[in-house]
Amino acid sequence: MSLLLPTSTAGSLPKPSWLAEPETIWSPWRLEGEQLIEGKQDALRVWLQEQQQAGIDIVSDGEQTRQHFVTTFIEHLDGVDFEKRETVKIRDRYEASVPTVVGAVSRPKAVFVEDAKFLRQNTKQPIKWALPGPMTMVDTLYDAHYKSREQLAWEFAGILNQEARELEAAGVDIIQFDEPSFNVFFDEVNDWGIAALERAVEGLKCETAVHICYGYGIKANTDWKKTLGSEWRQYEEVFPKLQKSSLDIISLECQNSHVPMDLIELIRGKKVMVGAIDVATNKVETPEEVAATLRKALEFVDAEKLYPATNCGMAPLARDIARGKLNALSAGAALVRKELTT
Ligand SMILES: [Zn+2]
Numbered sequence: 001m002s003l004l005l006p007t008s009t010a011g012s013l014p015k016p017s018w019l020a021e022p023e024t025i026w027s028p029w030r031l032e033g034e035q036l037i038e039g040k041q042d043a044l045r046v047w048l049q050e051q052q053q054a055g056i057d058i059v060s061d062g063e064q065t066r067q068h069f070v071t072t073f074i075e076h077l078d079g080v081d082f083e084k085r086e087t088v089k090i091r092d093r094y095e096a097s098v099p100t101v102v103g104a105v106s107r108p109k110a111v112f113v114e115d116a117k118f119l120r121q122n123t124k125q126p127i128k129w130a131l132p133g134p135m136t137m138v139d140t141l142y143d144a145h146y147k148s149r150e151q152l153a154w155e156f157a158g159i160l161n162q163e164a165r166e167l168e169a170a171g172v173d174i175i176q177f178d179e180p181s182f183n184v185f186f187d188e189v190n191d192w193g194i195a196a197l198e199r200a201v202e203g204l205k206c207e208t209a210v211h212i213c214y215g216y217g218i219k220a221n222t223d224w225k226k227t228l229g230s231e232w233r234q235y236e237e238v239f240p241k242l243q244k245s246s247l248d249i250i251s252l253e254c255q256n257s258h259v260p261m262d263l264i265e266l267i268r269g270k271k272v273m274v275g276a277i278d279v280a281t282n283k284v285e286t287p288e289e290v291a292a293t294l295r296k297a298l299e300f301v302d303a304e305k306l307y308p309a310t311n312c313g314m315a316p317l318a319r320d321i322a323r324g325k326l327n328a329l330s331a332g333a334a335l336v337r338k339e340l341t342t
Contacts, residue, residue, distance in 0.1 A: 004340060005294070005308055005333045006057035008273065010211055010251060011130040011178065012069060012313030013047045013062030014322050025216060025316055026068050040065040041118060048122055054326035055334075058126045058174065058307075063315065065115045069178055070132040070140045072111075077159065079105035079145070086142035091184045094220035101143040101152060107159045113166045120171040129172045131160055133179035133210065134196040135188065150192045157199035168206045175201070176209035176251065183212055186237035194241050201246060209249035209273065210242070213312040214257065217280030225280075232258040239266035249273055253311040255285065255293050264300035272301045275311035276332060277325045282317070284324035290332020295339075303340050308333040 014022060019039045021027040031039040047062035066072035074080055084100040116129055132140075134153040146152045164175045177197060182189050201208040212235070215221035228234075235252065242250060243266060251273035253259065264272055276293040277285055294308055308329060314322040 003057055004303060005306055005337045006126070007308045007329050007333045008056060008058035008128055008174075009051070009060060009062070009310045009314065009326070009329075010213065010273075010275065010279075010312045011060060011063055011176070012315035013050070013060075013064070014315060014317055014319045015064060016043050016046060016319070019043045019064070020067070023316055023318055025218065026071070029067070040115075044115070044119060045122060048119065050323055051326060052123070052125070054323065055330035056326060058128050059119075059123055060128050060130065061115055061119050063130065063313065065112070069130065069313065070137055073132050073163075074099065074137060074141065076107065076109070076111040077105050078108055079103040080141065088142050091139055091181055091215075093184075093224050096140075098141050101141055101145045103145055105152070105155050105159065107162055110166050111163055113163070113170050116167050116170040116172050126173040127171070128174040128176055128209070129167050130176045130178055130211070131163060131167075131200075133177035133181070134160060134200060135185065135193045136179050136181040139181045139185075149188065150196075153192060153196040154199065157196040160200040161202055164200060164204055164208075168204055172206060174207045174209055174249065175204065176211050176249075177201075178211045180211075180213055180215055182210070182238050183214060183234045186234075189238045190241050194238070194245050198246055207248045207271075208246075209251050210247050211251035211273070211312075212238070213251075213253040213275070216312055216316055217278075218316060222280055228258065230258055231260055233260065233263065235259060235263045236266065239263060243267045243270060249307065251275070251307075251309060254297065255290075255311050256281070257311065261296045262300060264297060268300070271305040271307060272297065273307040273309040274301070276308050277310040277329050279310055279312045279314050279317065279325075282321050284321060285328040285332070287328055287331035287335055290328055291335040294332065294336045298336070308336075
């Protein structure tokens with residue numbers, strides 16, 4: 001990107017109330033069949049325009065065509081039985097009833113490629129597309145087939161690579177893998193998590209990102225955050241290996257978080273999407289608050305590698321709050337951009 005401090009969101013944006021129940025995740029669709037397809041496309045158009053009006057530089061689909069950032073992708077795969085459910089502890093944090101891997105996993109057809117083509121047709125701006133990361137996918141399932149998290153992750157990485165290559169061909173500029181699990185299973189991340197991610201990006205010529213956050217602003221996550229103490233040093237465990245990986249961009253949670261900003265030094269050389277918008281509060285940041293976070297990050301990231309973003313997805317927020325936060329992000333980035341260029 002030639003523009004300094006290009007802004008983007010981590011991914012999801014609220015669904016309009018005519019499409020799905022608002023302010024909730026895993027919310028059921030309110031339309032069916034052809035109407036649902038049309039409704040998803042309309043919602044995507046609405047959020048594309050919202051992002052453009054707010055001045056967001058790298059736009060996304062706001063994940064309007066998916067119910068959940070992990071589940072929807074898995075629903076399109078063979079080898080997973082959604083009727084057969086087991087209760088597991090997701091990210092070692094909260095119990096959920098999840099589908100079961102019952103056989104070899106495969107992707108019979110593309111999952112998001114038509115949606116990405118639709119977004120591409122509607123804008124000339126750079127577009128970013130989010131996919132779940134292999135480790136986070138594994139962590140959202142019960143595996144009765146491979147009986148090895150590593151092997152299942154490896155299979156998913158191959159499938160994600162097929163999808164990513166088609167997204168790239170559809171004109172996506174940045175493909176982002178969401179790996180909140182990287183903040184929890186440090187040994188596995190270093191043993192095979194990053195290797196699986198490298199498999200997922202193999203052969204891609206577009207830019208690649210990994211988003212590692214402390215989760216949506218839902219109760220299980222905010223309760224967990226309270227147990228983490230005054231300094232969150234989780235990133236420290238995985239940054240050294242990520243710094244050596246082939247991923248281009250690392251997307252992080254920084255606004256209102258207790259992550260010591262100097263940890264970013266450990267990924268020196270990478271482009272960093274700095275979360276400057278807190279998604280766990282309805283309070284809309286002022287441009288000055290956004291700018292303050294970006295200025296702190298600039299001590300550890302070169303200006304041309306700093307990408308202002310949101311901490312995580314904004315799906316659970318009310319629309320007007322999300323809109324306010326997009327505006328704040330854009331205005332805060334503009335303040336710092338001005339300081340850097342004058
Ligand atoms: Zn996130």
